[in-house]
Amino acid sequence: MARSEEQFKKIRDQRYEEISNAALKIFARKGFAGTKISDITSSINLSHGLLYHYFKSKEEIYVALITNVLELFSQAVEEAESNNGTPYGKLRWLTELTFKGDFDVALDRHMLLMEAMQADFLSQDTKEQIIDQYTTALKGIGRIIAEGQQTGLFRDGDEMELAAYYISLSQGITLWNAKGLYPIRVSADMVLDPLMKRG
Template identity: 40%
Template sequence: MPRDEHKNVEIRDARREQILNAAAKVFARRGMAAAKISDIAQEAQLSHGLVYHYFKSKEQIFVTLVKKASESSIEVVNEAKQLKGTPIEKLKWMTETILKGIVTGDRIYLFLIMIQASTSDAVPEEVREILTNSANSPVAATIPIIIEGQAEGEIIQEDPMKLAVAYYAFIQGLAINKIQWHECPMPDANIILSVFLMRAGEDQDAVRDQ
């Protein structure tokens, strides 16, 4: 690829990312239904025409953000699976990575995008298709780590699906709190995972039968 063309690709990618980051903030504050392209353009400090050059509608932007959030979540889980160590060590790394994203980056807005995508009647049909595809579900992707942890006696013997749902509900709640209360203190990863840990000397069959 010629140098000038390579530079142009870099510029287009950067501009596209600028628009997506601005849109994530706008959607998080206003919701998909109430947000306008003009709001996104103002947040990105770009002209309406330039935003429309990259995206034909706010719906297309929202779908792109949902895909980005879904892929980002799955990427973290899959990376954790490849790490050496026990299942709990993998979950701890995963939790620390997610919490860091909530505290230090714009990724926090993607959590609210996913919540809107899951609860709003106004989202495009393509978003519903993304959410109903189990391949895009971080909950489903996390279940094998939980099952492995149960087999090794690290994680309590409860329904793995329920544990995964509880884990992500915890994470989403923290993201919402951080947006509403900027100074909200984030718990250590160990605090989150302590809910799922087997206690020393605890009989797994006894826990399962409770």
Template identity: 30%
Template sequence: MSPRPTARVEQLREERRRDVLGAARRVFARKGFAAAKISDIASAAGISHGLVHHYFPTKEALFVAVIEESIHGWEALIARARAMPISEWERLVYVCSIMGESSVEASEHLRIIVHASMGGDAPQPVREALDRLERHVHEPLSSLIEEAQRTGAAAAGPPGELARAWMAVTQGLAINQAVHPGMARPPIELVLRLLKA
């Protein structure tokens, strides 16, 4: 038997790594960082405990990778919004709509942040990852709000404070959805009143 081509091996490795990250996201969202165990993640991914460690040496490294995945997703969202030939307000609405959507993955990312932020005993790499994520979300969102304010479309006030208020509402909705899974989220137009001039 001939060995598999290197490209195929790398593709399989990357697919398995993504499977582990997806399983970790689900487990961290459900249990929080402190209560989650590598064995929970391995079970959710359908692989052995040792294979999880093959991809991620520690639970902290796995958590940081999940947060980095969130950061990359957020950066891609901001880049898409900035590339659209739409008004500043429409750009802000687009970003907030995606951020506030009720998809399972978006909700999981928000619950992970809430869980980890509430735990005062989070290890340093976890706290640093959360700080990076907050900066990567807060700064571009503040900038979008400020741009919409210049056109008179967004509410007056410090853009940073408005961004934090929007983030708090979005996280609160994700928690509410986790507690009451069958409850529908309010329409985005209702929540956007927080930012509308």
């Protein structure tokens, strides 16, 4: 029996996801320069030819992954902003979402973004798009913090600077837990504590 258009799309989407997941892990561990197309294809038993049906080049895979990571981040921040409730509740929701998934995947995404922001092999235009999209999400967190400052909940200070502290702490915990030395159970309240106004 012939496959339907819908079945072909499902298979194609699954294969795209499989390639993306494998590439994320390999790029995060080897970096762009150290990664070969054969590293990706051999990890999922895929021919070079078939991979090129989905992506034209190694750089295209890399940029698609970064775009996806930034879209997920932006969507999460937008959803947090649009949630009903207090600014604390919004950031608590975002923090719980951040630490809900697999730590290895979170670490891979973080490593990929850190390399991309400094990458010489990406065009200036692509790097600027990455930084702009990241900054847009950071501004969303800043707006939530500013809202909390207006109600006397969060400490005084530049909201973008406080947003950077918040993101840095979240990323630092991800990196710490990835080491496996003394993994901590993440508490959203502990992550948000440095933002709280004292007295």
